[in-house]
Amino acid sequence: xxxxxxxxxxxxxxxxxxxxxxxxxxxxxxxxxxxxxxxxxxxxxxxxxxxxxxxxxxxxxxxxxxxxxxxxxxxxxxxxxxxxxxxxxxxxxxxxxxxxxxxxxxxxxxxxxxxxxxxxxxxxxxxxxxxxxxxxxxxxxxxxxxxxxxxxxxxxxxxxxxxxxxxxxxxxxxxxxxxxxxxxxxxxxxxxxxxxxxxxxxxxxxxxxxxxxxxxxxxxxxxxxxxxxxxxxxxxxxxxxxxxxxxxxxxxxxxxxxxxxxxxxxxxxxxxxxxxxxxxxxxxxxxxxxxxxxxxxxxxxxxxxxxxxxxxxxxxxxxxxxxxxxxxxxxx
Amino acid sequence: xxxxxxxxxxxxxxxxxxxxxxxxxxxxxxxxxxxxxxxxxxxxxxxxxxxxxxxxxxxxxxxxxxxxxxxxxxxxxxxxxxxxxxxxxxxxxxxxxxxxxxxxxxxxxxxxxxxxxxxxxxxxxxxxxxxxxxxxxxxxxxxxxxxxxxxxxxxxxxxxxxxxxxxxxxxxxxxxxxxxxxxxxxxxxxxxxxxxxxxxxxxxxxxxxxxxxxxxxxxxxxxxxxxxxxxxxxxxxxxxxxxxxxxxxxxxxxxxxxxxxxxxxxxxxxxxxxxxxxxxxxxxxxxxxxxxxxxxxxxxxxxxxxxxxxxxxxxxxxxxxxxxxxxxxxxx
Numbered sequence: 001x002x003x004x005x006x007x008x009x010x011x012x013x014x015x016x017x018x019x020x021x022x023x024x025x026x027x028x029x030x031x032x033x034x035x036x037x038x039x040x041x042x043x044x045x046x047x048x049x050x051x052x053x054x055x056x057x058x059x060x061x062x063x064x065x066x067x068x069x070x071x072x073x074x075x076x077x078x079x080x081x082x083x084x085x086x087x088x089x090x091x092x093x094x095x096x097x098x099x100x101x102x103x104x105x106x107x108x109x110x111x112x113x114x115x116x117x118x119x120x121x122x123x124x125x126x127x128x129x130x131x132x133x134x135x136x137x138x139x140x141x142x143x144x145x146x147x148x149x150x151x152x153x154x155x156x157x158x159x160x161x162x163x164x165x166x167x168x169x170x171x172x173x174x175x176x177x178x179x180x181x182x183x184x185x186x187x188x189x190x191x192x193x194x195x196x197x198x199x200x201x202x203x204x205x206x207x208x209x210x211x212x213x214x215x216x217x218x219x220x221x222x223x224x225x226x227x228x229x230x231x232x233x234x235x236x237x238x239x240x241x242x243x244x245x246x247x248x249x250x251x252x253x254x255x256x257x258x259x260x261x262x263x264x265x266x267x268x269x270x271x272x273x274x275x276x277x278x279x280x281x282x283x284x285x286x287x288x289x290x291x292x293x294x295x296x297x298x299x300x301x302x303x304x305x306x307x308x309x310x311x312x313x314x315x316x317x318x319x320x321x322x323x324x325x326x327x328x329x330x331x332x
Numbered sequence: 333x334x335x336x337x338x339x340x341x342x343x344x345x346x347x348x349x350x351x352x353x354x355x356x357x358x359x360x361x362x363x364x365x366x367x368x369x370x371x372x373x374x375x376x377x378x379x380x381x382x383x384x385x386x387x388x389x390x391x392x393x394x395x396x397x398x399x400x401x402x403x404x405x406x407x408x409x410x411x412x413x414x415x416x417x418x419x420x421x422x423x424x425x426x427x428x429x430x431x432x433x434x435x436x437x438x439x440x441x442x443x444x445x446x447x448x449x450x451x452x453x454x455x456x457x458x459x460x461x462x463x464x465x466x467x468x469x470x471x472x473x474x475x476x477x478x479x480x481x482x483x484x485x486x487x488x489x490x491x492x493x494x495x496x497x498x499x500x501x502x503x504x505x506x507x508x509x510x511x512x513x514x515x516x517x518x519x520x521x522x523x524x525x526x527x528x529x530x531x532x533x534x535x536x537x538x539x540x541x542x543x544x545x546x547x548x549x550x551x552x553x554x555x556x557x558x559x560x561x562x563x564x565x566x567x568x569x570x571x572x573x574x575x576x577x578x579x580x581x582x583x584x585x586x587x588x589x590x591x592x593x594x595x596x597x598x599x600x601x602x603x604x605x606x607x608x609x610x611x612x613x614x615x616x617x618x619x620x621x622x623x624x625x626x627x628x629x630x631x632x633x634x635x636x637x638x639x640x641x642x643x644x645x646x647x648x649x650x651x652x653x654x655x656x657x658x659x660x661x662x663x664x
Contacts, residue, residue, distance in 0.1 A: 137540075137544045137545060138541050139541055142540060145539065147537075148541070148542050148660065174661075205479075206479065206480060207477065207479030208479075208583055208586070208589070209479060209480070209481040210481065210482075212575070212582040212583035212586070212587075213469060213575040213579045215579070216573050216575050216577075217573065217575070217579075219578060220574070223573070239664065241549065241552035241555070243549070243663065243664060245548075247544040247547070251540055251544035254586055328480065328506065329506075331482065332508055332571065332574045
C-alpha cells in the first residue's frame with residue numbers, strides 16, 4: 001500500500017507524522033508551495049502542529065493534487081468538511097478509480113448534507129467497500145507530544161480494514177478496527193455538537209457536576225441517534241462505550257484543545273456566534289454539524305432535545321442562558 | 333418528614349446545607365462538641381466545606397447519636413464506609429425501627445464486604461423497602477459554590493422515593509428518582525476504583541486522548557458488572573448513561589476535586605500506596621473499594637480486567653507502569 005495525504009491542517013500533519021514514524025514513505029498534497037518548501041527545509045509544518053518534526057526522506061510533497069492521487073493507491077482525505085467540495089470538484093470523475101479512500105474528516109459536507117462516502121459515490125463512483133474512516137479520540141497536539149493515542153479504522157471488510165490499520169501502529173499509536181463505517185462518521189459529527197454545547201455551559205459558568213450530567217445525557221442521545229440512522233447490518237450489536245464513540249465524545253467535550261469547546265465557551269460568555277467565529281479564526285465543525293444533524297433528523301425523527309437546543313442557539317438566535325435553562329430540566 | 337443527618341464530613345455538611353436551604357429544620361449528629369459550638373456560633377463547619385454558611389435556626393445539633401435518631405423519622409447516614417460499623421455498633425438493635433434510612437455513603441463496608449443495606453438488615457432489621465440512597469454526581473465543593481447539581485434518589489417504592497427527593501430541591505439542586513437502589517450503590521463503589529486508576533494514569537503522564545479511551549472502557553466495564561450483580565427486577569431496563577451511573581463516573585474521573593484521583597496521581601508519580609495515603613490524610617474510598625469489588629467478583633465472575641489491574645496495583649504491589657502497559661492493550 002502506498003499512502004497519499006490530501007490536506008495540510010493539524011490533523012493532516014499528525015497523520016503524516018504517524019505514517020512516517022511507522023516507516024512509510026508517503027505522498028502528501030499541500031496546496032501552498034511555501035509550506036512545502038518549509039517542510040522540506042525546516043522539517044516541520046510552519047502553520048499547524050509545528051512541534052512535529054519529520055524525517056523528510058519519507059515525504060514526497062507536492063502542490064499538484066492529481067500527481068499525488070495518481071502516485072498512491074490509498075488516499076487519506078483530511079480537509080475540513082466545508083472545503084472538501086471546492087478542493088475536489090476540479091478532479092476527473094475517474095480520479096479515484098481503483099483507489100482506496102480513507103476519510104479523516106470529522107463533519108458532514110454542507111452543500112448537500114452528505115457524508116464523505118455519499119459525496120464520493122455521487123461524484124467519483126467510489127463504492128462503500130473501498131471507503132474507510134479513521135477516527136480518534138486523538139487530538140493532533142498529543143500526537144506531536146508523543147502521548148499514547150488510539151485510532152479506530154472502520155470499513156465493511158474486516159480483513160482489508162485490518163491491513164490498512166497496521167500501517168499506523170507506532171510506539172505511541174494503537175489501532176482498533178470496527179465495521180460501522182457509516183455510524184462512526186455520524187458519531188464524529190454529533191460529538192462536535194455536544195462539545196460545542198459543553199463549551200457554552202462552561203462559558204455560562206456551570207460547574208463540573210453539571211457538565212458530567214450534561215455529557216452523560218449527550219452520550220445517551222448520541223447512541224439513540226446512531227441506532228436509528230442508516231447503518232450496515234454488521235453494526236447491530238456494537239459497543240457504543242468504545243473509544244471511537246464514547247471516548248471521542250469525552251475527549252472532545254473535556255479537552256481544552258477542542259476548538260468546538262472554545263467556540264462554545266465564547267458564545268456562553270456572551271459573544272455572538274459570528275463574532276466568536278471571527279475571533280477564533282478557525283473552523284469549529286460543530287457549528288455546521290448542528291445544522292446538518294437537524295436536517296438529517298427531520299427524516300429519522302430521533303428524540304435528541306439537547307442537540308436541538310444547541311442548534312437553536314447557533315442558528316436561530318436562541319439565547320444561550322435560556323437554552324440551557326431548558327436543557328437543565330431535560331437531564332436525568 | 334423530619335430529617336436527621338449522621339456524620340459531619342464534607343458531604344454531610346453539603347447535605348445539611350441543601351436541606352436547610354430548601355427550608356427544612358433538621359437534626360444533625362456531629363461527634364465533636366467543639367465543631368458543634370463552632371457551627372452554632374460561627375455558622376459554618378470549621379473542618380469541612382467551611383465556605384458553606386448555615387441558617388442556624390434550622391439546625392438542631394447534637395453529639396448524642398441516640399437523641400438525633402429518636403427525634404427523626406428519616407435518617408441520612410453519611411459516614412465514610414470504613415467507619416460505619418464503629419459509629420453504629422453501640423446502638424440498640426431496634427434503633428432504626430419505623431425509620432426510613434437514606435444512605436449517602438459511597439463505599440462498601442469492609443468488615444464483611446457489605447453494602448449499607450445488607451449491614452443494616454443484619455444488625456438492625458432494616459428492610460430494603462425502608463432503605464434509600466442519594467448519589468451525585470455532586471462534589472460537595474460545588475454545592476457550597478452554589479453551582480447547579482443533580483441528586484438521584486433510589487428506592488424500591490417510586491412514590492416514597494419521590495416524596496423524599498422533593499425535600500432536597502433548591503434553586504441549585506435538581507432531583508431525579510430511580511428504582512435501582514442496589515445497582516446505584518455498586519456503581520458508586522466502582523466509579524471510585526476507576527477514578528483512582530484515572531489518577532494513576534495522569535501521574536504516569538498519559539494524556540487526554542488516553543484518558544478518554546480509558547474512561548470509555550471503564551464505563552463499559554461498570555455496566556457489565558451492574559448487569560450481572562444482584563439487582564431488583566424493576567431495574568432490568570435501566571438507562572446506564574444517566575447521571576447516577578455514567579455522570580458520576582465522569583465527574584469522579586475528571587474533576588480535580590476527586591480525592592480518588594488525587595491518591596491515584598500520587599501513586600502514578602511514584603509514591604507507595606501507604607505513603608500517598610499518609611500524605612493526603614483523608615480516606616480515598618477507591619482503595620478499599622477495589623478490594624471489595626475483587627472479592628464480590630470472585631462469585632459473580634464478570635470480566636472487568638481494568639478494575640482487576642487497579643486492585644493489583646493497590647493491594648498486590650504491581651508496579652503502576654507495568655499495570656498500565658497491560659491496560660493499554662485491553663482498551664478498545
